[in-house]
Amino acid sequence: MAIYAVGDIQGCYQELRLLLQQVQFSESDQLWVAGDLVNRGPxxxxxxxFIKALGPRATCVLGNHDxxxxxxxxxxxxxxxxxxxxPILQAPDKHELLTWLRKQKLMVYDKHAKVAMVHAGIPPCWSISKAQKRAKEVEKVLDSTLAGEFFNHMYGNQPxxxxxxxxxxxxxxxxxxxxxxxxxxTVEGKLDFSAKGDLDSQPHGHKPWFQFPRKDPNEQDIRILFGHWAALEGExxxxNVFALDTGCVWGGKLTTLRLDDMQLFSTPSITAKPLSPETNNDTKVTE
Structure with missing residues:
Protein backbone atom coordinates (compact mmCIF):
# COMPACT_ATOMS: atom_id res chain seq x y z
CA MET A 1 0.00 0.00 0.00
CA ALA A 2 1.21 3.47 -0.90
CA ILE A 3 -0.12 6.90 0.04
CA TYR A 4 -0.09 9.59 -2.65
CA ALA A 5 -0.68 13.25 -1.73
CA VAL A 6 -1.85 15.50 -4.56
CA GLY A 7 -2.04 19.26 -4.80
CA ASP A 8 -4.89 21.48 -5.99
CA ILE A 9 -6.88 19.55 -8.61
CA GLN A 10 -9.43 22.33 -9.23
CA GLY A 11 -11.52 20.27 -11.59
CA CYS A 12 -8.59 19.02 -13.68
CA TYR A 13 -10.05 15.54 -13.75
CA GLN A 14 -8.27 14.27 -16.86
CA GLU A 15 -4.88 15.19 -15.43
CA LEU A 16 -5.78 13.50 -12.15
CA ARG A 17 -6.61 10.24 -13.89
CA LEU A 18 -3.44 10.43 -16.00
CA LEU A 19 -1.35 11.07 -12.90
CA LEU A 20 -2.86 8.11 -11.08
CA GLN A 21 -2.23 5.92 -14.12
CA GLN A 22 1.39 7.05 -14.15
CA VAL A 23 1.95 5.93 -10.55
CA GLN A 24 -0.11 2.77 -11.10
CA PHE A 25 -2.55 3.74 -8.36
CA SER A 26 -4.08 0.49 -7.15
CA GLU A 27 -7.05 -0.54 -5.01
CA SER A 28 -4.74 -0.89 -2.03
CA ASP A 29 -3.36 2.66 -2.35
CA GLN A 30 -4.64 5.81 -0.68
CA LEU A 31 -5.05 9.35 -2.03
CA TRP A 32 -4.57 12.45 0.10
CA VAL A 33 -5.93 15.67 -1.46
CA ALA A 34 -4.66 19.03 -0.20
CA GLY A 35 -7.88 20.93 -0.88
CA ASP A 36 -9.36 22.84 -3.82
CA LEU A 37 -10.81 19.78 -5.45
CA VAL A 38 -13.06 22.02 -7.53
CA ASN A 39 -13.44 25.26 -9.51
CA ARG A 40 -11.70 27.03 -12.39
CA GLY A 41 -11.06 23.71 -14.17
CA PRO A 42 -13.60 22.08 -16.53
CA PHE A 50 -14.36 10.19 -8.37
CA ILE A 51 -12.78 11.15 -5.04
CA LYS A 52 -15.97 10.52 -3.09
CA ALA A 53 -16.23 7.07 -4.71
CA LEU A 54 -12.80 6.18 -3.30
CA GLY A 55 -14.46 6.01 0.10
CA PRO A 56 -12.02 5.51 2.98
CA ARG A 57 -9.13 5.40 0.51
CA ALA A 58 -9.46 9.18 0.06
CA THR A 59 -8.38 11.71 2.69
CA CYS A 60 -9.21 15.33 1.89
CA VAL A 61 -8.87 18.74 3.46
CA LEU A 62 -11.03 21.67 2.46
CA GLY A 63 -9.61 24.52 0.40
CA ASN A 64 -10.99 28.00 -0.16
CA HIS A 65 -12.62 26.98 -3.46
CA ASP A 66 -14.32 24.02 -1.81
CA PRO A 87 -22.47 21.32 -13.30
CA ILE A 88 -22.16 20.40 -9.61
CA LEU A 89 -25.03 22.63 -8.53
CA GLN A 90 -27.27 21.20 -11.25
CA ALA A 91 -26.26 17.56 -10.75
CA PRO A 92 -28.93 15.10 -9.54
CA ASP A 93 -26.54 13.89 -6.82
CA LYS A 94 -25.48 17.37 -5.67
CA HIS A 95 -26.91 17.00 -2.17
CA GLU A 96 -25.06 13.74 -1.61
CA LEU A 97 -21.81 15.17 -3.01
CA LEU A 98 -21.93 18.39 -1.01
CA THR A 99 -22.97 16.68 2.19
CA TRP A 100 -19.87 14.53 1.79
CA LEU A 101 -17.73 17.59 1.00
CA ARG A 102 -18.69 19.55 4.10
CA LYS A 103 -17.75 16.56 6.27
CA GLN A 104 -14.13 16.81 5.14
CA LYS A 105 -11.51 18.26 7.46
CA LEU A 106 -9.41 21.43 7.57
CA MET A 107 -6.39 19.48 8.77
CA VAL A 108 -5.32 15.86 8.89
CA TYR A 109 -2.45 14.51 10.92
CA ASP A 110 -0.99 11.02 10.85
CA LYS A 111 0.81 10.71 14.18
CA HIS A 112 2.51 7.46 13.23
CA ALA A 113 3.90 8.80 9.94
CA LYS A 114 4.44 12.30 11.39
CA VAL A 115 2.71 13.93 8.41
CA ALA A 116 0.19 16.80 8.55
CA MET A 117 -1.80 18.10 5.59
CA VAL A 118 -3.61 21.42 5.25
CA HIS A 119 -4.69 23.51 2.29
CA ALA A 120 -2.89 26.81 2.88
CA GLY A 121 -0.77 26.42 6.00
CA ILE A 122 -0.40 26.38 9.77
CA PRO A 123 0.37 29.74 11.41
CA PRO A 124 3.65 29.96 13.35
CA CYS A 125 1.80 30.90 16.53
CA TRP A 126 0.23 27.41 16.72
CA SER A 127 1.78 24.06 17.45
CA ILE A 128 0.54 21.05 15.49
CA SER A 129 -1.54 19.94 18.45
CA LYS A 130 -3.11 23.40 18.83
CA ALA A 131 -3.79 23.51 15.09
CA GLN A 132 -5.66 20.22 15.31
CA LYS A 133 -7.88 21.60 18.06
CA ARG A 134 -8.58 24.81 16.13
CA ALA A 135 -9.45 22.85 12.98
CA LYS A 136 -11.93 20.72 14.90
CA GLU A 137 -13.75 23.84 16.07
CA VAL A 138 -14.65 24.70 12.47
CA GLU A 139 -15.19 21.09 11.39
CA LYS A 140 -17.75 20.62 14.16
CA VAL A 141 -19.77 23.61 12.94
CA LEU A 142 -19.55 22.56 9.28
CA ASP A 143 -21.01 19.18 10.18
CA SER A 144 -23.91 20.68 12.12
CA THR A 145 -27.15 22.57 11.59
CA LEU A 146 -25.11 25.77 11.98
CA ALA A 147 -23.31 25.22 8.66
CA GLY A 148 -25.49 27.65 6.73
CA GLU A 149 -24.99 30.36 9.34
CA PHE A 150 -21.25 29.72 9.28
CA PHE A 151 -21.11 30.47 5.54
CA ASN A 152 -23.07 33.68 6.09
CA HIS A 153 -20.22 34.85 8.36
CA MET A 154 -17.23 33.21 6.67
CA TYR A 155 -16.21 36.00 4.29
CA GLY A 156 -13.84 38.70 5.52
CA ASN A 157 -10.25 39.57 6.41
CA GLN A 158 -10.83 40.52 10.06
CA PRO A 159 -9.69 39.68 12.62
CA THR A 186 4.11 37.62 10.92
CA VAL A 187 5.50 35.45 13.69
CA GLU A 188 2.45 36.43 15.77
CA GLY A 189 0.22 35.14 12.97
CA LYS A 190 -0.88 38.50 11.56
CA LEU A 191 -2.17 37.82 8.05
CA ASP A 192 -1.61 39.82 4.89
CA PHE A 193 -3.74 38.94 1.86
CA SER A 194 -2.42 41.63 -0.47
CA ALA A 195 0.35 39.51 -2.04
CA LYS A 196 -0.13 36.21 -3.84
CA GLY A 197 2.99 35.95 -5.95
CA ASP A 198 6.26 34.14 -5.33
CA LEU A 199 8.48 34.57 -2.27
CA ASP A 200 9.87 37.88 -3.57
CA SER A 201 6.44 39.49 -3.30
CA GLN A 202 6.25 39.33 0.49
CA PRO A 203 4.83 42.43 2.21
CA HIS A 204 7.05 44.41 4.57
CA GLY A 205 7.37 42.73 7.96
CA HIS A 206 5.84 39.48 6.75
CA LYS A 207 7.21 36.13 5.62
CA PRO A 208 5.77 32.99 4.11
CA TRP A 209 4.20 31.15 7.04
CA PHE A 210 6.57 28.19 6.65
CA GLN A 211 9.74 30.27 7.05
CA PHE A 212 9.14 30.77 10.77
CA PRO A 213 10.39 28.21 13.33
CA ARG A 214 7.78 25.78 14.57
CA LYS A 215 6.02 26.82 17.75
CA ASP A 216 6.92 23.53 19.42
CA PRO A 217 10.59 22.54 18.83
CA ASN A 218 9.61 18.92 19.40
CA GLU A 219 7.58 19.07 16.19
CA GLN A 220 10.46 19.97 13.87
CA ASP A 221 10.44 16.52 12.26
CA ILE A 222 6.75 16.61 11.33
CA ARG A 223 6.27 16.91 7.58
CA ILE A 224 3.66 19.46 6.49
CA LEU A 225 1.96 19.13 3.10
CA PHE A 226 0.04 22.06 1.64
CA GLY A 227 -1.36 23.41 -1.62
CA HIS A 228 -2.97 26.77 -2.41
CA TRP A 229 0.17 28.64 -3.56
CA ALA A 230 0.67 27.93 -7.26
CA ALA A 231 3.24 30.71 -7.65
CA LEU A 232 5.71 28.65 -5.59
CA GLU A 233 5.72 26.08 -8.41
CA GLY A 234 6.14 23.33 -5.83
CA GLU A 235 9.23 24.85 -4.18
CA ASN A 240 9.90 19.22 6.11
CA VAL A 241 7.50 21.52 4.23
CA PHE A 242 6.17 20.36 0.87
CA ALA A 243 4.28 22.59 -1.57
CA LEU A 244 1.98 20.49 -3.76
CA ASP A 245 0.14 23.10 -5.84
CA THR A 246 1.99 23.29 -9.15
CA GLY A 247 -0.67 25.26 -11.02
CA CYS A 248 -2.31 22.62 -13.19
CA VAL A 249 -5.36 24.77 -13.83
CA TRP A 250 -3.07 27.62 -14.94
CA GLY A 251 -1.16 25.54 -17.47
CA GLY A 252 1.44 24.11 -15.09
CA LYS A 253 1.23 20.53 -13.95
CA LEU A 254 -0.53 18.29 -11.46
CA THR A 255 1.83 16.84 -8.87
CA THR A 256 1.64 14.00 -6.38
CA LEU A 257 4.03 13.08 -3.60
CA ARG A 258 4.42 9.43 -2.58
CA LEU A 259 4.74 9.58 1.18
CA ASP A 260 6.58 6.27 1.54
CA ASP A 261 9.75 7.54 -0.14
CA MET A 262 8.87 11.25 -0.74
CA GLN A 263 9.17 10.83 -4.51
CA LEU A 264 7.37 13.36 -6.73
CA PHE A 265 5.41 12.57 -9.89
CA SER A 266 3.79 15.06 -12.25
CA THR A 267 1.69 15.24 -15.38
CA PRO A 268 1.44 18.39 -17.55
CA SER A 269 -1.75 20.39 -17.80
CA ILE A 270 -4.09 19.75 -20.71
CA THR A 271 -6.77 22.04 -19.31
CA ALA A 272 -7.95 25.28 -20.92
CA LYS A 273 -7.03 28.26 -18.73
CA PRO A 274 -9.55 31.13 -18.40
CA LEU A 275 -7.16 33.21 -16.25
CA SER A 276 -3.52 33.43 -15.27
CA PRO A 277 -2.33 33.09 -11.66
CA GLU A 278 -1.59 36.81 -11.57
CA THR A 279 -5.25 37.62 -12.23
CA ASN A 280 -6.55 34.78 -10.11
CA ASN A 281 -8.56 36.63 -7.49
CA ASP A 282 -8.81 33.69 -5.13
CA THR A 283 -8.27 35.83 -2.05
CA LYS A 284 -11.79 37.10 -2.70
CA VAL A 285 -13.19 33.60 -2.40
CA THR A 286 -13.56 33.83 1.35
CA GLU A 287 -13.84 37.56 1.83
Whole structure:
Protein backbone atom coordinates (compact mmCIF):
# COMPACT_ATOMS: atom_id res chain seq x y z
CA MET A 1 0.00 0.00 0.00
CA ALA A 2 1.21 3.47 -0.90
CA ILE A 3 -0.12 6.90 0.04
CA TYR A 4 -0.09 9.59 -2.65
CA ALA A 5 -0.68 13.25 -1.73
CA VAL A 6 -1.85 15.50 -4.56
CA GLY A 7 -2.04 19.26 -4.80
CA ASP A 8 -4.89 21.48 -5.99
CA ILE A 9 -6.88 19.55 -8.61
CA GLN A 10 -9.43 22.33 -9.23
CA GLY A 11 -11.52 20.27 -11.59
CA CYS A 12 -8.59 19.02 -13.68
CA TYR A 13 -10.05 15.54 -13.75
CA GLN A 14 -8.27 14.27 -16.86
CA GLU A 15 -4.88 15.19 -15.43
CA LEU A 16 -5.78 13.50 -12.15
CA ARG A 17 -6.61 10.24 -13.89
CA LEU A 18 -3.44 10.43 -16.00
CA LEU A 19 -1.35 11.07 -12.90
CA LEU A 20 -2.86 8.11 -11.08
CA GLN A 21 -2.23 5.92 -14.12
CA GLN A 22 1.39 7.05 -14.15
CA VAL A 23 1.95 5.93 -10.55
CA GLN A 24 -0.11 2.77 -11.10
CA PHE A 25 -2.55 3.74 -8.36
CA SER A 26 -4.08 0.49 -7.15
CA GLU A 27 -7.05 -0.54 -5.01
CA SER A 28 -4.74 -0.89 -2.03
CA ASP A 29 -3.36 2.66 -2.35
CA GLN A 30 -4.64 5.81 -0.68
CA LEU A 31 -5.05 9.35 -2.03
CA TRP A 32 -4.57 12.45 0.10
CA VAL A 33 -5.93 15.67 -1.46
CA ALA A 34 -4.66 19.03 -0.20
CA GLY A 35 -7.88 20.93 -0.88
CA ASP A 36 -9.36 22.84 -3.82
CA LEU A 37 -10.81 19.78 -5.45
CA VAL A 38 -13.06 22.02 -7.53
CA ASN A 39 -13.44 25.26 -9.51
CA ARG A 40 -11.70 27.03 -12.39
CA GLY A 41 -11.06 23.71 -14.17
CA PRO A 42 -13.60 22.08 -16.53
CA UNK A 43 -14.54 18.88 -14.66
CA UNK A 44 -15.22 19.67 -11.03
CA UNK A 45 -18.27 17.40 -10.93
CA UNK A 46 -16.31 14.41 -12.24
CA UNK A 47 -13.52 15.13 -9.77
CA UNK A 48 -15.88 15.22 -6.80
CA UNK A 49 -17.63 12.03 -7.84
CA PHE A 50 -14.36 10.19 -8.37
CA ILE A 51 -12.78 11.15 -5.04
CA LYS A 52 -15.97 10.52 -3.09
CA ALA A 53 -16.23 7.07 -4.71
CA LEU A 54 -12.80 6.18 -3.30
CA GLY A 55 -14.46 6.01 0.10
CA PRO A 56 -12.02 5.51 2.98
CA ARG A 57 -9.13 5.40 0.51
CA ALA A 58 -9.46 9.18 0.06
CA THR A 59 -8.38 11.71 2.69
CA CYS A 60 -9.21 15.33 1.89
CA VAL A 61 -8.87 18.74 3.46
CA LEU A 62 -11.03 21.67 2.46
CA GLY A 63 -9.61 24.52 0.40
CA ASN A 64 -10.99 28.00 -0.16
CA HIS A 65 -12.62 26.98 -3.46
CA ASP A 66 -14.32 24.02 -1.81
CA UNK A 67 -15.70 26.31 0.89
CA UNK A 68 -16.80 28.76 -1.79
CA UNK A 69 -18.77 26.00 -3.50
CA UNK A 70 -20.47 25.14 -0.22
CA UNK A 71 -21.24 28.80 0.45
CA UNK A 72 -22.92 29.09 -2.96
CA UNK A 73 -24.86 25.89 -2.28
CA UNK A 74 -26.09 27.27 1.05
CA UNK A 75 -27.06 30.59 -0.56
CA UNK A 76 -24.49 32.63 1.37
CA UNK A 77 -22.87 34.04 -1.77
CA UNK A 78 -23.21 34.04 -5.55
CA UNK A 79 -21.27 32.57 -8.43
CA UNK A 80 -18.24 34.52 -9.55
CA UNK A 81 -17.50 35.10 -13.21
CA UNK A 82 -14.56 32.68 -13.19
CA UNK A 83 -16.40 29.89 -11.36
CA UNK A 84 -17.01 26.55 -13.08
CA UNK A 85 -19.35 25.15 -10.44
CA UNK A 86 -22.68 25.03 -12.32
CA PRO A 87 -22.47 21.32 -13.30
CA ILE A 88 -22.16 20.40 -9.61
CA LEU A 89 -25.03 22.63 -8.53
CA GLN A 90 -27.27 21.20 -11.25
CA ALA A 91 -26.26 17.56 -10.75
CA PRO A 92 -28.93 15.10 -9.54
CA ASP A 93 -26.54 13.89 -6.82
CA LYS A 94 -25.48 17.37 -5.67
CA HIS A 95 -26.91 17.00 -2.17
CA GLU A 96 -25.06 13.74 -1.61
CA LEU A 97 -21.81 15.17 -3.01
CA LEU A 98 -21.93 18.39 -1.01
CA THR A 99 -22.97 16.68 2.19
CA TRP A 100 -19.87 14.53 1.79
CA LEU A 101 -17.73 17.59 1.00
CA ARG A 102 -18.69 19.55 4.10
CA LYS A 103 -17.75 16.56 6.27
CA GLN A 104 -14.13 16.81 5.14
CA LYS A 105 -11.51 18.26 7.46
CA LEU A 106 -9.41 21.43 7.57
CA MET A 107 -6.39 19.48 8.77
CA VAL A 108 -5.32 15.86 8.89
CA TYR A 109 -2.45 14.51 10.92
CA ASP A 110 -0.99 11.02 10.85
CA LYS A 111 0.81 10.71 14.18
CA HIS A 112 2.51 7.46 13.23
CA ALA A 113 3.90 8.80 9.94
CA LYS A 114 4.44 12.30 11.39
CA VAL A 115 2.71 13.93 8.41
CA ALA A 116 0.19 16.80 8.55
CA MET A 117 -1.80 18.10 5.59
CA VAL A 118 -3.61 21.42 5.25
CA HIS A 119 -4.69 23.51 2.29
CA ALA A 120 -2.89 26.81 2.88
CA GLY A 121 -0.77 26.42 6.00
CA ILE A 122 -0.40 26.38 9.77
CA PRO A 123 0.37 29.74 11.41
CA PRO A 124 3.65 29.96 13.35
CA CYS A 125 1.80 30.90 16.53
CA TRP A 126 0.23 27.41 16.72
CA SER A 127 1.78 24.06 17.45
CA ILE A 128 0.54 21.05 15.49
CA SER A 129 -1.54 19.94 18.45
CA LYS A 130 -3.11 23.40 18.83
CA ALA A 131 -3.79 23.51 15.09
CA GLN A 132 -5.66 20.22 15.31
CA LYS A 133 -7.88 21.60 18.06
CA ARG A 134 -8.58 24.81 16.13
CA ALA A 135 -9.45 22.85 12.98
CA LYS A 136 -11.93 20.72 14.90
CA GLU A 137 -13.75 23.84 16.07
CA VAL A 138 -14.65 24.70 12.47
CA GLU A 139 -15.19 21.09 11.39
CA LYS A 140 -17.75 20.62 14.16
CA VAL A 141 -19.77 23.61 12.94
CA LEU A 142 -19.55 22.56 9.28
CA ASP A 143 -21.01 19.18 10.18
CA SER A 144 -23.91 20.68 12.12
CA THR A 145 -27.15 22.57 11.59
CA LEU A 146 -25.11 25.77 11.98
CA ALA A 147 -23.31 25.22 8.66
CA GLY A 148 -25.49 27.65 6.73
CA GLU A 149 -24.99 30.36 9.34
CA PHE A 150 -21.25 29.72 9.28
CA PHE A 151 -21.11 30.47 5.54
CA ASN A 152 -23.07 33.68 6.09
CA HIS A 153 -20.22 34.85 8.36
CA MET A 154 -17.23 33.21 6.67
CA TYR A 155 -16.21 36.00 4.29
CA GLY A 156 -13.84 38.70 5.52
CA ASN A 157 -10.25 39.57 6.41
CA GLN A 158 -10.83 40.52 10.06
CA PRO A 159 -9.69 39.68 12.62
CA UNK A 160 -6.28 39.10 11.06
CA UNK A 161 -4.18 38.18 14.12
CA UNK A 162 -4.68 35.26 16.45
CA UNK A 163 -5.83 35.71 20.03
CA UNK A 164 -7.29 32.97 22.23
CA UNK A 165 -9.84 35.58 23.29
CA UNK A 166 -11.52 35.66 19.86
CA UNK A 167 -15.00 34.20 20.08
CA UNK A 168 -17.93 33.28 17.86
CA UNK A 169 -17.91 33.84 14.13
CA UNK A 170 -14.81 36.07 14.27
CA UNK A 171 -12.83 33.22 15.79
CA UNK A 172 -14.10 30.66 13.27
CA UNK A 173 -13.46 33.03 10.35
CA UNK A 174 -9.85 33.58 11.37
CA UNK A 175 -9.22 29.87 11.89
CA UNK A 176 -10.68 29.20 8.44
CA UNK A 177 -8.54 31.92 6.87
CA UNK A 178 -5.38 30.43 8.37
CA UNK A 179 -6.09 26.98 7.04
CA UNK A 180 -7.45 27.93 3.61
CA UNK A 181 -6.13 31.36 2.55
CA UNK A 182 -2.85 32.13 4.32
CA UNK A 183 0.38 32.83 2.45
CA UNK A 184 2.26 35.63 4.23
CA UNK A 185 2.06 36.41 7.94
CA THR A 186 4.11 37.62 10.92
CA VAL A 187 5.50 35.45 13.69
CA GLU A 188 2.45 36.43 15.77
CA GLY A 189 0.22 35.14 12.97
CA LYS A 190 -0.88 38.50 11.56
CA LEU A 191 -2.17 37.82 8.05
CA ASP A 192 -1.61 39.82 4.89
CA PHE A 193 -3.74 38.94 1.86
CA SER A 194 -2.42 41.63 -0.47
CA ALA A 195 0.35 39.51 -2.04
CA LYS A 196 -0.13 36.21 -3.84
CA GLY A 197 2.99 35.95 -5.95
CA ASP A 198 6.26 34.14 -5.33
CA LEU A 199 8.48 34.57 -2.27
CA ASP A 200 9.87 37.88 -3.57
CA SER A 201 6.44 39.49 -3.30
CA GLN A 202 6.25 39.33 0.49
CA PRO A 203 4.83 42.43 2.21
CA HIS A 204 7.05 44.41 4.57
CA GLY A 205 7.37 42.73 7.96
CA HIS A 206 5.84 39.48 6.75
CA LYS A 207 7.21 36.13 5.62
CA PRO A 208 5.77 32.99 4.11
CA TRP A 209 4.20 31.15 7.04
CA PHE A 210 6.57 28.19 6.65
CA GLN A 211 9.74 30.27 7.05
CA PHE A 212 9.14 30.77 10.77
CA PRO A 213 10.39 28.21 13.33
CA ARG A 214 7.78 25.78 14.57
CA LYS A 215 6.02 26.82 17.75
CA ASP A 216 6.92 23.53 19.42
CA PRO A 217 10.59 22.54 18.83
CA ASN A 218 9.61 18.92 19.40
CA GLU A 219 7.58 19.07 16.19
CA GLN A 220 10.46 19.97 13.87
CA ASP A 221 10.44 16.52 12.26
CA ILE A 222 6.75 16.61 11.33
CA ARG A 223 6.27 16.91 7.58
CA ILE A 224 3.66 19.46 6.49
CA LEU A 225 1.96 19.13 3.10
CA PHE A 226 0.04 22.06 1.64
CA GLY A 227 -1.36 23.41 -1.62
CA HIS A 228 -2.97 26.77 -2.41
CA TRP A 229 0.17 28.64 -3.56
CA ALA A 230 0.67 27.93 -7.26
CA ALA A 231 3.24 30.71 -7.65
CA LEU A 232 5.71 28.65 -5.59
CA GLU A 233 5.72 26.08 -8.41
CA GLY A 234 6.14 23.33 -5.83
CA GLU A 235 9.23 24.85 -4.18
CA UNK A 236 8.84 25.85 -0.53
CA UNK A 237 12.58 25.48 0.18
CA UNK A 238 11.92 24.81 3.85
CA UNK A 239 12.77 21.70 5.84
CA ASN A 240 9.90 19.22 6.11
CA VAL A 241 7.50 21.52 4.23
CA PHE A 242 6.17 20.36 0.87
CA ALA A 243 4.28 22.59 -1.57
CA LEU A 244 1.98 20.49 -3.76
CA ASP A 245 0.14 23.10 -5.84
CA THR A 246 1.99 23.29 -9.15
CA GLY A 247 -0.67 25.26 -11.02
CA CYS A 248 -2.31 22.62 -13.19
CA VAL A 249 -5.36 24.77 -13.83
CA TRP A 250 -3.07 27.62 -14.94
CA GLY A 251 -1.16 25.54 -17.47
CA GLY A 252 1.44 24.11 -15.09
CA LYS A 253 1.23 20.53 -13.95
CA LEU A 254 -0.53 18.29 -11.46
CA THR A 255 1.83 16.84 -8.87
CA THR A 256 1.64 14.00 -6.38
CA LEU A 257 4.03 13.08 -3.60
CA ARG A 258 4.42 9.43 -2.58
CA LEU A 259 4.74 9.58 1.18
CA ASP A 260 6.58 6.27 1.54
CA ASP A 261 9.75 7.54 -0.14
CA MET A 262 8.87 11.25 -0.74
CA GLN A 263 9.17 10.83 -4.51
CA LEU A 264 7.37 13.36 -6.73
CA PHE A 265 5.41 12.57 -9.89
CA SER A 266 3.79 15.06 -12.25
CA THR A 267 1.69 15.24 -15.38
CA PRO A 268 1.44 18.39 -17.55
CA SER A 269 -1.75 20.39 -17.80
CA ILE A 270 -4.09 19.75 -20.71
CA THR A 271 -6.77 22.04 -19.31
CA ALA A 272 -7.95 25.28 -20.92
CA LYS A 273 -7.03 28.26 -18.73
CA PRO A 274 -9.55 31.13 -18.40
CA LEU A 275 -7.16 33.21 -16.25
CA SER A 276 -3.52 33.43 -15.27
CA PRO A 277 -2.33 33.09 -11.66
CA GLU A 278 -1.59 36.81 -11.57
CA THR A 279 -5.25 37.62 -12.23
CA ASN A 280 -6.55 34.78 -10.11
CA ASN A 281 -8.56 36.63 -7.49
CA ASP A 282 -8.81 33.69 -5.13
CA THR A 283 -8.27 35.83 -2.05
CA LYS A 284 -11.79 37.10 -2.70
CA VAL A 285 -13.19 33.60 -2.40
CA THR A 286 -13.56 33.83 1.35
CA GLU A 287 -13.84 37.56 1.83
Missing amino acids: QSLETLR LHLLAVYFGATHHKRSDTLT NTWSPHHQGWNRLRLITNYFTRMRFC ANAK
